[in-house]
Amino acid sequence: MSDSISWAPSPLTTRIEVNGPSHVRFLQGLCSNDVVALGVGVACEAYVPTVQGKVLAHGYLLKDESRVVFAGLGKQATDLLPHLQKYAMIEDVEVIDHGTKVPAILVWGNEAAAWVAQQIGQTDLPAPLRHASFEVEGEPVELFRTTLLEADSFELRGPGVLKLVEGIPSSAESWDTLRILNGFPLHGVDISADHLAQEVNRDNQAISFKKGCYLGQETVARIDAMGHVNKKLVSIAMEPSGEMPELPASLVVEGKEVGRITSLCLADGKWRGLGMIRRGMNAAGSKLTCDLGTVEIVA
Structure with missing residues (x-):
């Protein structure tokens, strides 16, 4: 057992x-x-x-x-x-x-x-x-x-x-x-x-x-x-791209920081993590195109 x-x-x-x-x-x-x-x-x-x-x-x-x-x-x-x-x-x-x-x-x-x-x-x-x-x-x-x-x-x-x-x-x-x-x-x-x-x-x-x-x-x-x-902690997923970023990692969209990834791991071939992300961009199912790639809000 x-x-x-x-x-x-x-x-x-x-x-x-x-x-x-x-x-x-x-x-x-x-x-x-x-x-x-x-x-x-x-x-x-x-x-x-x-x-x-x-x-x-x-x-x-x-x-x-x-x-x-x-x-x-x-x-x-x-x-x-x-x-x-x-x-x-x-x-x-x-x-x-x-x-x-x-x-x-x-x-x-x-x-x-x-x-x-x-x-x-x-x-x-x-x-x-x-x-x-x-x-x-x-x-x-x-x-x-x-x-x-x-x-x-x-x-x-x-x-x-x-x-x-x-x-x-x-x-x-x-x-x-x-x-x-x-x-x-x-x-x-x-x-x-x-x-x-x-x-x-x-x-x-x-x-x-x-x-x-x-x-x-x-x-x-x-x-x-x-x-x-104005912001919430949410679960995120990303396709791996190069080395895992150093944390906390800023999420920058069109030159503005919209959130930060605070925890990150590799699971089932994806980077999965937690991040504090700004209102209007943190709803489940949303996708952010940022400097780190495409970040999907899982929950």
Whole structure:
């Protein structure tokens, strides 16, 4: 069965726990999605916006009985941790940076669910955006069924998880390709605190327009009322031409920059990527003739 799964060190390397009597209320006032509505063992995507409604951080919020954990791609703690600590000073909460203290792996593939079930001795696995804790050979394992990839994917976190994949070659190089194909942004590469929440183009996954007030909500609500932003992150495809361009790569049409490609990979004979592209040119199916060639907007 090991031939039917792939694994890599977990890319969710930002991991910050918030606990304490008012931890749910605290995060409800600082994130774009509805933490109050989450059940225990459920996760959601969310932004932690700045006062201006820009994306300070993006990731998952995993709700437990007595805590909520933010799990994000890449190195987001540098900005996020002091932001949370600043507001925690006036709340009855504790903010803990777990970082990469505990080993964690990401497992994916068509047989990933069966492999995970066999490894942890469970037949009833969490559904997507659900998480649970188990014991494997007397050691704790935290299991999270992610939506990072189009393929079924699981994060396993615990002191002994690396033993589960002994003898299985790591696929660390291919995970980023699959992330790009799934359109999942990497903070610090595809998006940053320079971007408005709706520019990330994941409104359905990461924003609740029904919850109460939160930091940055005024800007998010104003943009929703306007109906558009001036640019969005979209998936693109290009026919390969020479060497892959250095990123970020400007898209120049008739002498004007209309966007930038931020992530790029080779898949199925084409360059596939993510790019922040200007309104009027970023609709799915559009084709841009630019200095890099013809760029098709996939989604």
